[in-house]
Amino acid sequence: MDDTADSDELLVIDVAAGTTSAITTTTTTAAAAAAAAANGSIATATTTTATSAVNSISDIDVNAYLDRLRTAIKKLDRLQEYAADASRGVNIIIVTGIIGGVVFSVVWMTLMRFCAGVIIWGTLILINVTLGGVATLCAAKAGMLPDKAMQVGNSFANTEEGFDPQEEDRQTFEYLTYATGGIAAVVLLFTLVLASRIRVAIATLKVAAQAIAAMPNVLLYPLIPFVLYVGLVVYWVVVSGYLFSAGKLVETRDDVPPPGRNGTSVVGNTTYVYDMTAEPVRLTHYYYEFDNRTTFNATTCAEDPSCYYGYTWDKDLQYMAMYNLFGLLWTTQFLAGVTYVTLAGALSSFYWSSGEAANMPRRPLIESMYRCVRYHLGSIALGSFIVACVQFFRIVLEYIDRKTKDMQEGNFILRYCMSCVKCLMAYLECILKFINRNAYIIVAVEGVGYCSAAGTAVKLIITNAVTLAAVNFAGDGLIAVGRLIVVAACACCALSMADQDVYTEPVKYPETYLKSPLVPVLLSCLAAYVIASQFLAVYEMAVDTVLLSFCQDCDRNNGSPSCAPPLLLLAIGKARKGKTGGTSKVSDSDGGDGSPPRRRTARTK
Secondary structure: OOEEEEEEEEEEOOOOOOOEEEEEEEEEOOOHHHHHHOOOOOHHHHHHHHHHHHHHHHHHOOHHHHHHHHHHHHHHHHHHHHHHHHHHOOOOOOOOOHHHHHHHHHHHHHHHHHHHHHHHHHHHHHHHHHHHHHHHHHHHHHHOOOOOOOOOOOOOOOOOOOOOOOHHHHHHHHHHHHHHHHHHHHHHHHHOOHHHHHHHHHHHHHHHHHHHHHHHHOOOOOOHHHHHHHHHHHHHHHHHHHHHOOEEEEEHHHHOOOOOOEEEEOOOEEEEEEOOOOOOEEEEEEEEOOOOHHHHHHHHOOOOEEEEEEEEEOHHHHHHHHHHHHHHHHHHHHHHHHHHHHHHHHHHHHHHOOOHHHHHOOHHHHHHHHHHHHHHHHHHHHHHHHHHHHHHHHHHHHHHHHHHHHHOOOOOHHHHHHHHHHHHHHHHHHHHHHHHHHEEEEEEEEOOHHHHHHHHHHHHHHHHHHHHHHHHHHHHHHHHHHHHHHHHHHHHHHHHOOOHHHHOOOOOOOOOOOOOOHHHHHHHHHHHHHHHHHHHHHHHHHHHHHHHHHHHHHOOOOOOOOOOOHHHHOOOOOOOOOOOEEEOEEEOOOOOOOOOOOOOOOEEO
16 A cells, blocks of 8 residues: 655744744654554654754743733832822822912912012022122132132142143133133123113013902913813814724735736745735735645735734825814914913003003903904914914924935935924924914004014014013013922922821821822822913913013103003103093903003093
């Protein structure tokens, strides 16, 4: 009887190593098996199979996988502990983070209202004294002063002939003296020259605090655009998800060659067969020749580790995605513009009423919101559209940059040009945002269109550049320090509260015991920072509105403002004229165009 054997070949894919090997298993007939057993071939085959299995198992680093598993479990346990501490310390977050953030933000704005001058002048004096002291100390070390007590002494021994380390140190301190002395002189000169501008800056900060105190509800207004912004983001995510899922789900394989003209592609001893009638073209199966035998392999994506599913989108879906992205950018800037115009319209009423709350409209914030919706949405849409276009172009530029990385690696000029264009577009966006912010103030104050307001804003910025620089320097510094102080104060309160027995006694208070106060304290700091940023953003808008209104008032009246509050008049050395026992009543309405309030006839008490 002839010995016949049927061979089946299995494709084994090692996912971890990324390799593929072929193992041939032979199924013999009963007669062939008996003959092989007689000759001892079965024992040899069994030994070979066992050895191959042991070698396959030994190729896998079991200890490494176990270590990764232990690390993942530890991280998961740690995250669970952090989440438990956050839920147990929710009272700490509410009391110190939210309530404390509100209280300390209001306290800081109150301090700026009454102590802004002391803080700013004290800071400037401290800077000048410090720089002068450093220059004097360097001069003493260099031996440039009559008193040689602090001069660099002979504490070093000469290590080489002709080398004097003391002389080298004295020269170094001499250079430092010239450098620090020059810086101190320049800072002192700027302090003296800009003293009048600094007084205006201090008065502007105080008037801004007074304006917020006259209408405290403006501090809560940012909650409205915030809720709208959250709704916008949710809407955008939902639409993006629908657009993403609207694409065609196709199979994608790694390291698979493209099809040839006849629908096949040959790589080595492997032949790939494609379905050319499908849209898109897909791989149906592949086969290879091994040991003069042909083995076919079905290519269902679920069975092939090198296959995964992905989406493809046609041009219509791609255009819709771009439109959706641009809509997000435009709407975000539009909401910011609405916030600026509304706040500027309300806060400017305090300035144009000469700082007298009795002459202000009854509901300045509500009336400003009405004017914004009734008259200024077109101007806001135009200004936000310009900024959104620049932002969208920056995103496209970033996409092009990522797609041309390989090309840029070998071309320095191309890489340099790409970096320059990206930098210029970033600066252009910052400039446009700055112009828009001031243009929106003019839109709220005068009720003009965006183009006219932008031109007026640029003119006022250029003609009052020094005053604007002084106010921005002082205001931005105080606002940054205010954020840090509010966060630090809330952190101290959170740490003190976390040290109470209710959070440190696991036996007595197991439900509120904190394994670590880190998470509640950090969340309290985060909440305090967000709240302080919202409050101080309103204050910053008040400062910009008061300053630009003051500059516009001076420009209209040849340097003699007619509506400035008393603090600003004192800062420029002028007093209001025409007060003979009566007060000027400012109209509650701006005539429907958002222009500065017109004065009625003065009435006496």
